[in-house]
Amino acid sequence: ESTTADFAGDVTAAVEYLKTRSNIDPSKIGLMGHSEGGIVAPLVASKTGGIAFIVLMAGTGVKGIDIIKEQSKLIMKAENATDKDIEGYIMMIDLIYETLQKDGDIKDLEKQLEENVEASFDKMTPEEKKTIKDKDAYIKETAQTTIKQFSSKWMRNFLNYDPAPPLTKVTCPVLVLFGEKDLQVPPKQNQKFIEDALRTGGKNDFTVKVFPNANH
Numbered sequence: 409e410s411t412t413a414d415f416a417g418d419v420t421a422a423v424e425y426l427k428t429r430s431n432i433d434p435s436k437i438g439l440m441g442h443s444e445g446g447i448v449a450p451l452v453a454s455k456t457g458g459i460a461f462i463v464l465m466a467g468t469g470v471k472g473i474d475i476i477k478e479q480s481k482l483i484m485k486a487e488n489a490t491d492k493d494i495e496g497y498i499m500m501i502d503l504i505y506e507t508l509q510k511d512g513d514i515k516d517l518e519k520q521l522e523e524n525v526e527a528s529f530d531k532m533t534p535e536e537k538k539t540i541k542d543k544d545a546y547i548k549e550t551a552q553t554t555i556k557q558f559s560s561k562w563m564r565n566f567l568n569y570d571p572a573p574p575l576t577k578v579t580c581p582v583l584v585l586f587g588e589k590d591l592q593v594p595p596k597q598n599q600k601f602i603e604d605a606l607r608t609g610g611k612n613d614f615t616v617k618v619f620p621n622a623n624h
Contacts, residue, residue, distance in 0.1 A: 409560070409561045409562070410561075410562060411561060411562050411565040411566075412444060412447055412448060412451070412562075412565060412566065412569060413451070413565070415444070415445075415448050416448050416451040416452050416455075419439065419448055419449075419452045420452050420455070420456050423437055423439075423452070423456055423458075423459070424456075427458075434458060435458065435460060436460050437458065437459065437460055438459065438460045438461040438462060438463070438580075439452060439453060439459060439461075439462045439463070440462070440463040440465065441462070441463070441464060441465065441467065442465040442466060443465070443466050443467070443592070443593060443624065444566075445465070445467075446464040446465055446466055446467020446468065446593075447467060447468055447569070447571050449462040449463070449464060449467070450462060450464070450467070450571065450574045450575045450578050450582075451571075451574045453574075453578045453579075453580055454573075454574040454575075454577035454578055455574075455577075459580050460580060460581075461580050461581045461582070461583070462578065462580060462581075462582050462583075463582075463583045463585065464582065464583070464584045464585065464602070465585045466585070466586060466587065466590055466592070466593040466624055467571070467584065467593070467598070467602065468571050468593055468598050469571060469572065469575070469597075469598035469599065469600070469601030469602035469603075469604075469605065470570075470571070470572075470597060470598060470601050471567070471568065471569065471570050471571075472565075472566035472567040472568065472569050473501075473505050473567045473568070474597070475592075475593065475597075475598075476501060476567065477498055477501055477502075478594060478597050479591055479592045479593070479594070480494075480497055480498065480501065481494055481498065482591040482594060483591050483592075484497060486591060490531075493528065493531065496524060496527070497524070500520075500521065500524055503517060503520070504517065504554075504558050505567060508558065508564060508567065514555055514558055514559060515555055515559075517555075518551055518552075518555060521550075521551040521554055521555065522547050522548065522551045525546075525547045525550045525551055526543075526547050529543060529546065529547065571602075571605075572601060572604075572605040572608075573605075575602060575605035575606055575609065576605050576606070576608045576609035576611075577609055578606065578609060578611060579609075579611070580613075581613045581614065582606060582611065582613070582614035582615070583614070583615050583617075584599070584602055584603075584614060584615065584616040584617070585616075585617055585618075585619070586598070586599060586616075586617070586618045586619070586622075587618070587619050587621075587622030587623045587624060588618050588619060588620045588621070588622065589621065589622060589623045590622070590623050590624045591623070591624065592624040593624060595618050599616060599618070602616070603616060
């Protein structure tokens, strides 16, 4: 049930604790966050004074819904899914997101989700099908897992969260790191938006590096 904002609160509390210690120089406390941590660090730095620097490893620059859709496309493509399968899955995500935006209950989509899972099962290779003992149970469990995942408080918050506004308010030096082979937070989708947000806030003291052979 915890959200990104809750995690930011935890980090803020940790920073405030470090400032009370006599063996810590309060002017040199920095934050390094990976993945969702790369969202948390700018959020904390934008609200907490005295952060010396932040390092964002595979941090995002666009809304969560866009991250989920792009990573789904890239991962499915890496797993040799067909364009039609990818298109179908993205349509399902769009349908779920639209339902959530209207404060609807995605449990109402259960039957449609099951139909999508069954269609995917039917396209599996014989070897893949052998790993599934009970087709009906697999279909129902997969649909239920999807519903549970997208119904969580964290996911609802993440889908709508825009990391750009906090980035515009960051005043400390920033190091942004990406892996070129990252399928979960692809640099091609996020790098420009992070740079634009930092520049919008008048920030020039930042460095961006993309590692050619690194993943997430």
